[in-house]
Amino acid sequence: MTTSSEKTDLLAAFAEQRELLLITVRGLTDAQATRSTTVSELTLGGIVKHLAQGEEVWTQIMVKGDGELPDGMLDMGQYRMAGGDTLPALLERYARAARATEEAVAALVDLDVSVPLPRTPWSPPEPEYWSVRRILLHLIRETAQHAGHADIIREALDGASTTAQR
Template sequence: MDTSSEHHASLPSDERTELLGALAEQRALLLITVRGLTDAEAARRTTVSELTLGGIVKHLARGERVWAQIMAKGDGEVPEGMLDLGQYRMADGDTLAGLLEEYAAGTRAIEAAAAAVPGLERTVPLPRTPWSPPETVYWSARRILLHLIRETAQHAGHADIIREALDGANTTAQR
């Protein structure tokens, strides 16, 4: 194995690149769980939970767009769709392909917002929500990216269980 500094000098090492890379890895794991599914399979519940694979993709797509707006605008306003409880399930007319396109758009939005901030220490006020503490809370761009990594990883785990209950496939054993 080459451990010379010349070899490693070409590897990205800045924190922003590392965090976005970790988020991309979690997204890739999640996307394995929806590979080869029909719309009906993506909308099907396989556990007592209301979660479906399509609903998870829809929620994460919305989440990336919402957090991109929070990071970019920094005004503390509630972004459109943030409080929509319908984001957790496929609605009539939703297709898995369409939800995957929305997820890709959300991915581009968060990557653009992260690239635009001058530093990851930049803070923004979080929108006021029913579950917020009474005082205004500020998060850094770094904290937002870490939150998205955690959120995506958590839902990738949910998706793996749902997919395994659906047809036995998961992120390591596809059908």
């Protein structure tokens, strides 16, 4: 019996959550991707943009390990498609971010590598450190949570859902 490594298992779980999210944007136009269909202001394009930016930021935190605040980490515009954004471009950005995350994790000796978190307005007074494992788990949880949001938004948009499109 062959057993996969923890890295392989976590990256596979992460890829699975990304795939569930991507089902929600299949066949959409840019106009549909910018449409808010619930009382929330979240849109499908905004969710893709946020998750792409989140992966970029957290991968930078893992790789650099310097505790510096990455550009865009606190950018509240990451939740909305801007005038020049297109869904295909955001999807490509998300794919690039996923590849970068997977490459960064694969290059690590193990998941116990600990990195300082950037200082934010809500940070505790003392420096905080997370292992790469915890960062990956955070990203998986964040992706799963937003995949659920995206499923509801898509279902309200045109009746499609991840269950029906699998």
